[in-house]
Amino acid sequence: MPCSDSRVVPTPFTGARPGDLLELRTAGDIAPPYQGHAACGVAGSLELAVRAQQVPDIVVCGHSHCGAVQGLLREQNVQTMPPVRRWLSEAGHRTRSDERRQTQGLGEDPVAATRRHVLAQHDHLRDVPSRTERTP
Ligand SMILES: [Zn+2]
Numbered sequence: 812m813p814c815s816d817s818r819v820v821p822t823p824f825t826g827a828r829p830g831d832l833l834e835l836r837t838a839g840d841i842a843p844p845y846q847g848h849a850a851c852g853v854a855g856s857l858e859l860a861v862r863a864q865q866v867p868d869i870v871v872c873g874h875s876h877c878g879a880v881q882g883l884l885r886e887q888n889v890q891t892m893p894p895v896r897r898w899l900s901e902a903g904h905r906t907r908s909d910e911r912r913q914t915q916g917l918g919e920d921p922v923a924a925t926r927r928h929v930l931a932q933h934d935h936l937r938d939v940p941s942r943t944e945r946t947p
Pocket residue numbers: 814815816838839840874876877878879880
């Protein structure tokens with residue numbers, strides 16, 4: 812799951828060839844918490860990939876200078892974009908302030924924030940049914 816940011820191109824650093832990767836791109840590579848009963852393009856795409864197309868691994872591909880993560884760090888950046896704010900609320904976390912950095916006027920560490928963000932998306936993906944599970 813790479814971010815929809817056009818600067819993120821997985822094939823060069825994965826060595827993948829055409830047909831090797833099924834890319835599900837979302838802004839900020841956000842994977843909302845899985846809710847099997849809710850209509851959600853991300854959940855439907857993931858379930859189809861895993862269960863029907865037998866994709867063995869899901870990789871969340873965070874990146875530096877991600878606009879979505881920046882929006883989580885500085886809500887004022889997305890204040891005038893209600894759909895973006897709602898989408899970011901699906902990230903499942905809010906950034907927390909790093910007191911040492913804050914007192915130095917540096918703000919949140921963007922690398923640490925990106926790592927926390929990617930880990931939160933991994934947590935959401937744990938609930939996606941595997942290809943061996945059956946829908947009740
Ligand atoms: Zn991004």
